[in-house]
């Protein structure tokens with residue numbers, strides 16, 4: 586069935602009169618990552634990647650947005666409003682375009698990856714640059730919402746409801762819930778949503794393993810970070826809206842929330858692209874950096890047979906070309922001359 590509202594209707598807060606605004610999101614692949622598994626010292630069949638960058642706008646945000654925008658239409662909204670580090674804006678803009686709603690996106694100045702900004706503009710969103718960080722932008726969005734403006738950040742419970750379907754898909758693909766689920770944590774909506782999904786689906790419960798960037802790790806530090814710093818812009822958040830829910834997911838699941846440096850995030854980003862053929866955005870690679878850090882510290886103790894570890898790769902690498910361009914490249918130029926090219930190949 587097409588799109589997650591139709592697929593999971595009985596598990597979502599929709600009625601017969603809820604319009605279905607969909608771009609056929611969800612149903613993303615879960616692919617094995619044998620090289621990453623080996624690097625973590627685990628059996629080759631233990632580690633799996635949930636490729637959320639293959640959603641229609643290139644991130645998991647589409648799962649929440651199909652429901653949030655459908656409910657906004659049902660409730661008679663004239664427009665949707667969000668603060669965003671980029672992907673929420675791209676997704677809101679696309680689904681609002683689909684629904685014929687206005688879309689206003691509040692973006693922290695100078696902190697949004699090029700591809701995401703391009704998407705919001707292409708879909709006709711009204712972009713407002715906020716002189717401040719994401720947390721400032723979210724405060725403005727919350728103030729501005731109401732009346733006929735629906736707030737579609739993850740403080741909107743329909744976002745969490747839509748996003749929980751990823752846990753259903755993982756459990757279906759593996760035949761049960763994994764033992765561990767690693768994912769990046771920014772505003773903490775996604776870790777909240779996965780945990781809700783696993784609990785509701787009753788196919789087992791993984792330990793929820795959330796990872797923040799070291800320069801933007803309020804949950805790890807136990808206090809808000811006024812000026813969060815990381816090149817992983819999608820998780821550059823100093824005061825997560827779903828902070829309490831993330832702690833509950835961690836504690837109820839016996840999991841943990843840790844921090845990884847930007848250097849570790851970018852090393853994992855490069856490893857996934859070069860060794861697994863999977864190009865995700867830097868923030869997404871926090872899950873792989875977290876896996877390697879946890880494994881290196883002996884977190885898995887004895888890796889038993891049948892161990893299953895899932896990593897959510899939250900967004901598509903194409904969104905952030907500047908980060909990819911900063912990687913060491915094997916690029917050369919060549920004269921438009923076959924002999925010169927043969928020499929170049931031979932010298933390679």
Ligand SMILES: *Cc1c(COP(=O)(O)O)cnc(C)c1O
Nearest residue numbers: 672771772773774775819899900
């Ligand atoms: C939104 C986002 C995150 C963070 O998710 P939260 O639900 O805010 O914790 C991580 N990675 C990418 C690519 C995102 O778009």
